[in-house]
Amino acid sequence: MPDQALRQRAPLEALARPGRFGATSAAAGVMLSEIRDRGLASVAARKNQRAALLAAAKSAFGCGLPTRPRRAFGRDGLSFVWAGPDQWVAMLDHGPVGGIEPRLAASLKGLASVVDQSDGRAVVRIGGARARAALAKGMPIDLHERAFTPGDAALTFFSHINVHIWQVDETPTYEIAVPRSFVGSFWHWLTEASAEFGYEATGSNSSA
Amino acid sequence: MVDAASNKPARAAAEFAPVRQTAAAPSAASPYRLATGGIVDRSAPLLFSFDGRNYGGLRGDTLASALLANGVRLVGRSFKYHRPRGILAAGSEEPNALVELREGARREPNTRATVAELYEGLAAVSQNRWPSLWFDCMAVNSLFSPIIGAGFYYKTFMWPASFWEKLYEPMIRRAAGLGRAAGMPDPDTYEKAFAHCDVLVIGSGPAGLMAALAAGRAGARVILCDEDFEFGGRLLAECRDIDGRPCAQWAGSLLAELASLPEVRMLKRTTVFGAYDHGVYAAIERVADHLATPSPHMPRQRVWNIVAKRTVLAAGAIERPLVFGNNDRPGVMLGGAVRAYLNRFAVKPGTRAVVFANNDDAVATLLDLAAAGISVQACVDPRGADAGVVRAAAQRIGTRFVNGAVVRARGGHRLRAVDVSAVAEPWHKLTFPCDLLAMSGGWSPSVHLSSHLGGRPQWSDALAAFVPGPLPRGMSVAGAAAGEFGLAACLAGGAKAGAEAAGDCGFAAKPVAMPGIGPEPIGIAALWRVRAKRGKAFVDFQNDVTVSDIELAEREGFRAVEHLKRYTTLGMATDQGKTANVNGLAIMAELTEKTIPATGATRFRPPYTPVAIGALAGHHRRKDFKPTRLTPGHAWAQEQGAVFMETGLWLRAQYFPQPGDNSWLDACNREVTATRNAVGVCDVSTLGKIDLQGTDAGLFLDRLYANAMSSLPVGRARYGLMLREDGFVLDDGTVSRLAEDHFFVTTTTANAARVMQHMDFCHQVLWPDLDVQFVSVSDQWAQYSLAGPKAREVLQKLVDGQHDISNTAFPYMAAGEVTVGGGVPARLFRISFSGELAYEISVPARFGDAVIRAVVAAGAPLGIRPYGLEALSVMRIEKGHVGGAEINGQTTARDLGLERMVSSKKDFIGRVMAGRPALLAPDRPAFVGFKSVGDGAIGAGAHFLPVGAEPSARNDEGHVTSVAYSPTLGHLVGLGLLKGGSKRLGEKMRAYDPLRGRDTLIEVCSPVFYDPEGARLRA
Amino acid sequence: MLLIPCPYCGPRPEIEFRYAGQAHVARAADPSALSDAEWAQFLYLRDNPRGRHAERWRHTNGCGRFFNCIRDTLTDKIAATYRIGETPPDLAAGAEARR
């Protein structure tokens, strides 16, 4: 084995150049960044175990698992986003990126199937006054504040790419999980959609 | 909307124009430009060119108004007879004034001058004429018009048959068509966007403005669209008072309030062109068509998908021409258009006018013409007593009123006079010299969007027009579009519709105060055609459809409205018959002596006006046509100079060229040889990967795969074969058992999505009671295949010491979890596609780049080479594995020689149907290998023929699926599907390939060319 | 464009979904007991009404779930959507999906 340790590469490492791009007239209308220190895992309830799973999650992580398209926050940087009936994406802020599966599996054994997806998804954060307008150029769901609020989540698509989006705050700020192999095209389209408003890209961003 | 009498004289426009007024700029100094008035910006002169000549216009002009301001009347030629044509209308309904706008790669044929917003440097040329607009040779067609009437081409050009493609058709095609495509890629960009609202208001005339205001004040999310580049609709074109203020000024204050409402979005230059199901509307926003080139980071156009809970259609109405002899002469114009040019653009469309109308709309035209100082020679109205207000208006401006009809226009390239026949003395023809005829045949509500979902417009005798029929759910119609003619009715109807729409969305609207409006007569008496002896009477101007064409259609039985359209091409031109359909239908009704409703009603289809194809494509063109999927090792492969190929959405390394290679084959051979003799590595991250868990996971897999999976021991892998329910092979792949209740499945790259869909269906729909959960992990894992006699040696350098991967500890078809590079979790599978000692190792994708580099570094001393799809394919052919060319959806397990994999002990998807007679027929082509006899070339797609048999379908015995040159064996090796299959080993056949001019002798053999006993992969 | 109310995600544009054939076509518990004719019925023969149609859809670009939908094939009006395994709602009782 070659001596130096194996280097990790974030999905957007080569693509998300920091800087101010697009229209330069006013202040940047869109802020873009990649979240690189978050662990992800899919969690699916075992047959007839939903109730037990919800209870176990409550006690182990301090939050119920959302039963509609929402995100729920638990202890120590853990959160769960609804990902379909009896399915969730669990997220762990500040990693370790690979460390989420064992942590969940330990508490949910027999109640849920847990699969590490930390490497399967890139998580992009988009915020700013014109974030909604930029996302409207590829995403069919209504992100208006009357229709979609912080904590709300949706499984949908952006241009031709399936995404998982949830709102973080009223700025508005959103996080979008994208299958890793698609992230190059996704970033290309997102930045083209944002260029009209001027966007600021900050390479990586801490997950919390 | 229809507007009628104002009993005040037109006032100095400076009072009410929202746009700043200044002294006339020099470039606008023209006898046809009024010194004051209109909403053009006299401080912003613009230069433009038409047919190579330079002219001056003003900001706020359309190309049409600017041409009129420069005295240009002749702007185009008609489609068939190449008649000289001028400007008929002032909006998107214009049939005549089509030009090629812009130049080079940005050329846009068939652009309506009446909607082309003027910008500095605009360049336009006329089209469909040769050599020039003024002198067009094709105008001789007019002479043959008796022969080349409606549908003449169905009756001739039949002899001799071979002449059609050679002579007739090229001739016709050159003559037909209008403008010319640029022929080059479009340099501009386009966007698509989604919008959501409570209330969508289509049109910003009086009705639309009031609707938007009522809904907006109530707090609803409102989107207001108008196709024009100014909001206000007819309010900009008319000279009326609202609440004692000029209507355009009044509109300005409403617009200001709308702009101040946070939930109201106003989209000008935006045409809602289609109504679709469930309240979805498609609109096109012309973001940059009013500029020479789009600004940086801006698209040229944007297509909106608008999802609206409620919609108010306030699209106004379109004025109808009157049908009489030579009614297409340049200078014959719609009355409403004349007023628009006078009041909005401050342009005189002529110097001496005649007004001809069958309705009270003539009043406003008369007054506005007089106010602009244009002498009105006569006012012609077929109505007698009913024409009172018109007669009065004529008197007021001292114009002669004639109760009669214009029977014929005189002049060629421009109108010189009109012949009028008076009711009183029809024998005595009156002739009035003029260069402008303002005509009105009444107004047709713009019902188009109301019928896109199939609702038939309904006929109103009172209005002599079609009004909306059954409406799409959620749509209401207001103003002139609803047949509410008259300003007051429009304002009231709009306010009501807007309030109701907001109410339906849960927003209580306070009533909007109705402004005071003067009296407005809207009387009309239908006049569908003036029976003219001489001169062509045009119904569809753009397609040159005349009354006699409709008469011929009637004579020949094309009386159904759709037959009429299709046979005469009435309403099929780029204006979709906006000014022609109703006249045409009514004339057919007269001819068949039926009522208009009994004759039919044209239903409209999207788009309302033509939409740029590029806008509907949006961003998705060139390299962005579809997303591109890249593996974690992509950057590394690029550094190695890999040549990539598209496989589905993925880019995969095809081969790795080296300096000195003559062709891809050199690289491919090198990669195969290196792998067979030492070791090679291939990125297989694109394989579909599925993680399955649950107590029933094994049972679930048993039902999915033709072979048993529940019997698979933990720590082992197995090839799997999946059938469709109809018995044909769906996919092959591998299943590995990581724990009692935990499996890892791979699918082929091509079928990954289809297999996932299939598994979801089987679980969610067929067997929801099973305790199994699965999720795609295709993107989670980077996966590499290490193959070759030295594969283990390389691997041992990577895998952390504590893991024993010796042949005994980790034999063929073993599977397990290991760590590499000091603790990085990895999965190792001893499976081989190449037939060599081989492993597939997968690591979390973030390590994918590092691991492939580490593998190559570790393998370098052992002569490792990366290999691509070409080498992969050669090795699988040498080994006789089926691939995409064999699993083509038409083959069964039996066809592919895989029946041994099909379990007879259990039920599984496809089992029963695989046993149907047709799928067991002995003469089905089955999987074989073959070698070339001699050195003839062979290509996949060649068919197998018996030696000496004549080439015919009867003698077709199968086809070549895959061929490759085997550097290992030094000759061509091939796979195919041959009737009789393995029963024919040793037979000589022909690989018949006439497409490529080949006919090669082959010998059928076993498909396994290399290491048939499989010793190497167990080594 | 249809707006299809996914029973799990709410109304979404048609483009997120994939049609999956006639609903309530049950796969036999013992497939080998079926005759060829019965198999043809199961696999190939379909109601193809002009009007209300019970059909399957999958929210492919969403939650990935198959579900049932009652849609008018002429007007595209969607009367109801409901989960796999649920019996069709009593439409006489006017159960109607949002838009």
Added chain:
Amino acid sequence: MVLPSSHSRAGAVADLRYSILSLVAQSFRGNTAWRPVWREPEPKPAYDVVIVGGGGHGLSTAYYLAKEHGIGSIAVVEKSWIGSGNVGRNTTVIRSNYLDHANIPFYEWSLKLWEGLEQDINYNAMVSQRGVLMLYHSDAQRDALARRGNAMRLNGVDAELLDRDAVRRLVPILDFDNARFPIHGGLLQPRGGTVRHDAVAWGYARAADSRGVDIIQNCEVTGITVENGRAVAVETTRGKLHARKIGLACAGNSSRVAALAGLRLPIESHVLQAYVSEGIKPLVPNVITFGAGHFYISQSDKGGLIFGGDIDGYNSYAQRGSTPMIEDVMEGGVSLIPTLSRLRMLRSWGGIMDMSMDGSPIIDKTPIEGLYLNAGWCIGGFKATPAAGWCFAHTIARDAPHELNAAFRLDRFAAGHLIDERGAGAQPNLQ
């Protein structure tokens, strides 16, 4: 088989033969002597054969029944105006570039009938053999098209495999330099092309009418009378028509009409959209099919670009399309032909396709005696119009299929004798 002879018996009404001479002659008489292209007769109480469906297939069936089989009393009943279905709503392409030996001879016979059609029926349908080009974008696609092209050659059908440069010479406006899925070449059938679709309905109607066929419009079939296993009459909105034999040629409405006789078909009705651009001077020389997306295109003699893509993908009887497919088609179009971007889509429409479960048609007797079925044409019915009518007429007249349509059996699905060109299986019923 020989081409139908072009002799035409003096007709009932439309006896004025069409030619440049008659055009000129009539023009001097003010074009007043032209007569209806087909009569509008009142339905008679009984006919030898009643064909349900006044589209291309129904009218050509009636014509060939009269011409080839000498059947005297024939009626075609149409619920609306003739040609109001798919013959008036398609993209006008004719070709015989199929893969399966069961399909190729049939579609080739159709192409041969097209080639002689205008002289046969004395009506110019503008049969234009400008060539049909199917593009390939990978070696795998090339091999599949080679297999297809060689199968065509084995059936005596013209086919040429072109490489990238040859395609570029033929159609230089395609995107050869920036494509997401680069063009590698194409399979050309030079004899393929287009036909003026409406003219096919009118021409067959005129020719059938002139042989005494009653074409009855605005006559919707409301029932099929079956007496002890035999179909004996159709009930219509214009009365009951007794018939010794009844042929169904109802395309998208096949399931509904067959249901009137208690038949359930392996067919779903789906919308296929088509689009036409504004008229422009000649740009697209032949018919081109994109291999990396759902898009095909040709240019009409009037100058409009006519193009289309895939079906909307769900059961529908609404003759209109939805936006996702529109956008998908335009994306494909601009990706294939970049200069389309600034041209405008003028009109879009939708036809109802009778999608059979294996993608191939049915021309056969039914379990009900005296009732015959022509259906399941999927998106390919127009090009088949002459042969479908010719074979259906033969099947009805002889009470047995012709060898050309022997494989298009109704019962093939149970036995598994599918004719699955695409290898997709019975979508959408297989997941």
